[in-house]
Amino acid sequence: MGYAKRILGNGDGAASAVGDGIIPSDPQTEQFRRNLGSEARAAAARHIVTQALAFADEAESRIVALNARIRQLEALALTDELTGLLNRRGFHEVLHRNLLSAARYEETGLLAYIDLDNFKSVNDRCGHAAGDEVLRTVGSFLSRSIRATDYAARLGGDEFAVLFVRADHRPARDRAREMLRDLGKLRIACKTHRISVRASLGLAAYTGETQIEHLIDRADRAMYADKKNGGRAARLTTLG
The missing domain is CATH 1.20.5 (Single alpha-helices involved in coiled-coils or other helix-helix interfaces)
Structure with missing residues (x-):
């Protein structure tokens, strides 16, 4: 209610x-x-x-x-797609950065240029697939052969480079030449043959005062001189 x-x-x-x-x-x-x-x-x-x-x-x-x-x-x-190493652009960035570090902390190091000899004959005789396998094998070898602090690159074609950072010049040179000898022990299958890898080597040491263009030019000229003279590097040959 x-x-x-x-x-x-x-x-x-x-x-x-x-x-x-x-x-x-x-x-x-x-x-x-x-x-x-x-x-x-x-x-x-x-x-x-x-x-x-x-x-x-x-x-x-x-x-x-x-x-x-x-x-x-x-x-x-x-990164180089074929080998997994640094490509030319990546290597130049690394080189520039480490030269700046060398200038700041008074470090030394070594640049090694490696160019495979007679690589064109592999492509001609065994095909480009075999040539790619040679490049991959060389790339894998370089990756295994350097310290974790060093850098390896494929600059293009059959040309490679290794940067030994914070390294004394003489031990780095000895290591680079040892790597070149071991490179010659590689064998890659090619139809009924085996490919023996040979290469030419150019070395250029750097300090904190080294300019990048000068360093690259010295290593490049040293490599071509080695190739021309036949020096420590034989040729990339096909073995029966």
Whole structure:
């Protein structure tokens, strides 16, 4: 009866008749409405936060994947695809960085240029697949033969380079010549033959005062002099 009176009104204009379509607005009802509104707003806020967190997680995952892809592309840009060694661009970056380090910390090192002899004859006699296998084998040999702090590169074609960093000149020269001798022990299958690898070697030492262009030129000229003179390097031959 009390509820009906609240609905129908008590004559003082505080409430309207049911027929007028006005919903009663006593304190309990208003509190109920406020509670419903607060819960709805809280639920909506939780939903927004959940969506924002999910979006943030997805964005973070995409950023991680994108950064990994960027690093992969950067590595590819500096790496020779056939051998896995540094390419010319990557090697020049390494060379530049280590010459700066040498200038700052008074370090010394050695640049070795290695050029395979008569490599064209391998492609002509055994095919390009055999030539690629020779290059891969040489690249793998150089990777295994250097210290973790040194660098090996395929500069293009049949030309390779090794940078001995923070190394005394004489021991580095001895190591480079030893590597050249061991290179000559490699044998690669070619149809019914075996390919014996021979190469020419050019060495150029550097200090903190060495300019990169001068260092490269000296190593390159030394390598061609070795090739011309036949020096320590024989030729890349096909053995029966």
